[in-house]
Structure formats: C-alpha cells, structure tokens
Amino acid sequence: MKGRIHNFNPGPAALPLPVLEEIQAEFLNFKGSGMSITEVSHRSKSFDEVIEDAAARVKRLLKLDDSFHVVFLQGGASFQFCMVPMNLLPDGQHADYVNTGTWATKAINEARIQGKTVNVAASSEDRNFSYIPRQISFMPGGAYVHITSNNTIKGTRWATFPDTAGVPLISDMSSDIMSKPFDPSPFGLIYAGAQKNLGPAGATVVIIRQDMLERVPQHLPAMLKYTSFVEKNSMFNTPPCFAIYMIQLVLKWLEETIGGLENMEIINRQKADLVYQAIDKSEFYTGTAEKESRSLMNVTFRLPSESLEKEFVKQAAENGMAGLKGHRSVGGCRASIYNSTPMEAVKALVDYMDEFARKSG
C-alpha cells in the first residue's frame, strides 16, 4: 500500500494490513453501534462478542482442551515475571528456570526479589546466550519449569520443548506464540505480550491450566491473582478493550486467511530460510545464534564492522525498511519477521542484503 514501509521492528511490530484496514473502516462506528470501539462499554453485548471470540480463537488455534483458561491481562510479560512466582510458587518449594537471555534473566530476578527459591537448571550465558542449552539439571520436586520459548534479543528459540517429567512447564511465549503448532499438554501456564505476534502493545494473553489455579494464595491483592481474571472472564475490571479487539482480528486473519498454525509455520520457515540463506551464503554477514537454536522470528546477524552495520541500517531506512538495528544491549543487526511480516518484505530485505554486501564487501 502506498506510503507503507517494510517493518522489521522487534515489537511493537508489523500487523496484517487487512486488519488495519478493517479497524480504520469501522473506527467511528463499531459494528453499527454508533460508537467507536474505543467508546463501547466493556459490559456491552458487542464487546462481549469480541472478547469471547478472541478467547475461542486462541483455544482453537492452539488446540487447547477445556482444562485451559484464556484470559487477557495488562502489564506485558514483565508483569508476568512477577505474577507467575507470586501465584504458583509456594514458599518452601522451588522452581526451575532456564536462562536463555535478557528476558529469562529478568524473570529469574523477579522471582528472587520476592524471596522465592529459584534453581537455574541451565544457562547459555557462557556463550552470550547464543544457543539453547541441551544439558538441563532439573532439581526434583520443582513447582514448575520456566522457559522463554523465543529470545527476541539473542535470536534463539527452543526447537523442541524440554521434557520436564510431568512438572508443569511455564513459558514466556511473547515473541513466538501462534508461529507454529505445538503440544500444549505439558504447559501449566503460557503468557505472551501481544505486541509481537498478536496485536498492539497493551494486552497480555495468559493461558492457564485449571490445576494451576488451586495454587493461587487467597490473600493476594485482587489484581495480582490469576483467579480474579479467570473467575470474571478477563473482566475483573475494565480490560484493554481496543487491544483485545485488535488481537481478535489478528487471530481471525490467522485462522481464516492464513489457515491456522500449520500453514503459518510453513510460511514462517520459508521467510526465515530466505534470510538465513542470505547470511550463510555470504562471507559478509555472520549469524550470531548457533544454527540449531536459530529463531524463526528474530534473525540476528553482524556485519564486518560497526560502521558498516550503522550504514546498513541507515540505507535500509532510506530504502523503506525499518527496525533492522539490533537491541541496544547487544548491537549488530536484527530482522524481526513475525507472522504478519509479508513474504514480499522478506524478499525486499534479502535483495537489499545481497546488494549491500556486493557494494561493501
């Protein structure tokens, strides 16, 4: 569409153009209500249909059975770093965490600051978090195992989830939820900030298994308890209506236009393969993640020098490609290619990479 650029931002990130167009078209009058979606009561029938449909689509897309609840919270994954141990890690017990980078480290810190006992069962810090650990030492009797399914900053992901021998798995899936099918049965809880694969910033999807709710302590403040949100169907208080509405439309696009997570994974693999091939065939680009741990969502790479990296990002912007700078904590370059990033954008990026290497190499 005229004036639109190719968006490789790590989050908030690209969203499907048909979804944006639908929102724009009905922004002054949502479903004939005579009000904007931003003005509609969260207690209205029309909003109820939105939130019910969004939750139902999460359940269908992820093939969740009725033991799972889907709720929409606020505060992003960072708030979940605090809520998970507060609700699900009883005093006197421990939880296992696998440290695969910045966000996993934060999750560990937020449990420890509450005085909770964390066993770091594995870490890839020894090689700057460039891989997913294969040797994991779970401490028996843990309350849960916490992982970060995809590491946005380091460009790694769990290709297969660890076997926890029945201990509930908990995952921050902010940056790869809905990117591929997986078996949800080992998971006690999954959380994801919306602003990568689901919608805009401002909502967090939390999927929680019924048996986990029994652990929630009675005497927590209401807004810090998962049970408050499950019992009131995400409406313990006014939810972030616009963000949930947009998530609903993105999920509808994923189900009805893409055709579900099996198709989404095929497309995501094709997109990632294109970028990794551009890296691997050249002497100019170097991928920073070890090959078997490479993320399909965030492709991290270096150029021969920092000044070339700076030039690469600058010229990309001049050519209508945004968001290619690596995270400020690690430097380098990064192309985030979430579900909504079209193949056309990836092709444009790869052409640009080839051209830039040829000119500068």
Next chain:
Amino acid sequence: MKGRIHNFNPGPAALPLPVLEEIQAEFLNFKGSGMSITEVSHRSKSFDEVIEDAAARVKRLLKLDDSFHVVFLQGGASFQFCMVPMNLLPDGQHADYVNTGTWATKAINEARIQGKTVNVAASSEDRNFSYIPRQISFMPGGAYVHITSNNTIKGTRWATFPDTAGVPLISDMSSDIMSKPFDPSPFGLIYAGAQKNLGPAGATVVIIRQDMLERVPQHLPAMLKYTSFVEKNSMFNTPPCFAIYMIQLVLKWLEETIGGLENMEIINRQKADLVYQAIDKSEFYTGTAEKESRSLMNVTFRLPSESLEKEFVKQAAENGMAGLKGHRSVGGCRASIYNSTPMEAVKALVDYMDEFARKSG
C-alpha cells in the same frame, strides 16, 4: 456525524469526534512513518514525541510544578488500589481512607488484604453513599489520606477537597480528572484510569510527587514499584502505546479546542445543570445524590418504578441514546456526561427526559 449515537456510557465513554477522525485518517500511516501507530516501536523518535507531549499536556493542564512526575501505567484504578499502599504505606504506620462508595470500598479492601492499617476516617455508607461526608476524623500521623474525587456509581463528588493538615492527599480521579481546575499542591499522588475523561481503556495516568518516591520499598517486584516507571519515563517495559497516543490527542483537544480546564468546567457545569434541572423541575425523576454532593460527570436518578426505568432506557436506545442504565449494583438510571459528551447530546437527553415524563407521568 451520520450513524453515530449519543453515548452516555460510564466508561469506556464518549470521546471527541475530531480525535476519532484524526486517528482514523492516519491509522495506516502514522505521521508519515509508513506504519500504523499500533506498529511503531515504543523506542522510536515518533512515539517518544507522543508520550512526552502527553505528559507535558497533563502538567500544563493541571498546572503541576516540577515536583510532580506524570507516568502512564496499565491495570486501571484497580491496580492502583494495590500499588498505593504497597508503595506508600510503610508497615507500622496507618493511612486514612474516606469511604464514599464502591470504588473507595475496594481501595480500602486492597490495602487491608496486604496487612496494612487503614483508618476509615469517614463513610457515607449510612445513607447508601448518597453524599460526601463533612465530618472526617483523621487519625494523627497518617501516611496519606485517600479519597475518590468522583463516585461514578453513586453520582457524587467532592466539591472541595478535605483539609488534611499537610498529610499527602491521594485521590482516585478516574471519573473526573481534567473536568475542572484544582490546586494540586496537597496531593502526593493522583491516579486515573483513562477510559472516562482521558481516552480509551488500557492506560492509567499516575501523577506522583517527588517526595513520595522516597517511600517506595527497595524490594518490590519491578512492575509494582512507582520508581520503575518514573526512572524510565513510563518505559520500564513496552507501554500501552495506542492508549497513550489517544490520550495525547484528547489532551490536545482539551487544550487547543476547548481552551483548558477553566473552559471545560464552565461547559461541564452547563451540561450538568441542564440534566439536574430536568430532574428537579419534575415530580417524575428523583436525583439519588444529595444536592451539595452532586457529580458533574455522572447524574444518577430514579423513575417512579423499575418498569418505567427499564422502559426509559429501552426507548432511549431506540432514540439513539446509549448507556443510561444505572450500575448493576444500584439500579436506576445514570447519565454519564464526561468532558467529551457534547452539549448537543445533553440537550437531546433533556428533551427526551421531558417527553418521557410527559408521556408516562
């Protein structure tokens, strides 16, 4: 505008039509970025301008000096019920709360569930919260005094704020912030869910005075500490970008189209006077709030019978007026007439009220 109705919802509520139109116009391409506002990085220059401008407008409109910080959080006022005592009420001290209705009661409960000591310095529960107490027994040495400046459900408001003899005043101003000027100097903290006078659901404005930050305990989870948000200028983690953007535009409308809070108050008084006059001149309608405590934002009233109330709401909807049902906990009728409700909507309501009374009375 064609197809739009008169919206008297209590929140989410009516928003200024020019703001909605501006958002719609640039929804696919925010300020020439080539991206939707929902796709723009929160670390970008263009979003930085949004959040800086929004905070600056809050400061200008409320005439806050540099001792006040303005930050944007998530979780609504309900989350502040928990954060306020957690951050600002040290163990071994007490805080005074004035109980003026449903939300004030919740704020008290959320402090007590943390084991904090609350002195209920006054309550209007004896007459179903239909007034703001004048006799208030503050307990000396309190950490703060908590009030609810406007009671959305009961239709009452503090016409003047209580004299706390230097103890910091804290107010939930969710339903009347920006409706009139006031002296901010007695306030240690002000919070407001956006979805009434500020914008869409999904953001909370928190105004906190510098000296209050010194009370924040070190060992709280990061997302539960005011200092996390103040130190990172609301960007400790990804903020609710769309909601903040919309708040910025509503504040711009308030400053540049309305002309500030002095003008806003005049308009709000005119609107409220019209509805209260319609009530007071009739035998048919009965206001539920005592006159000197009447809210300018939420006008609560009863009809002679519940069946007439039901009919009143139903026929109003048929005549393009939404949201007139009272809160499910109290029944009756309620017209919420926030800043963005145009005079034209209020006039249509008053005409309808007169007509309905004439037909049914």
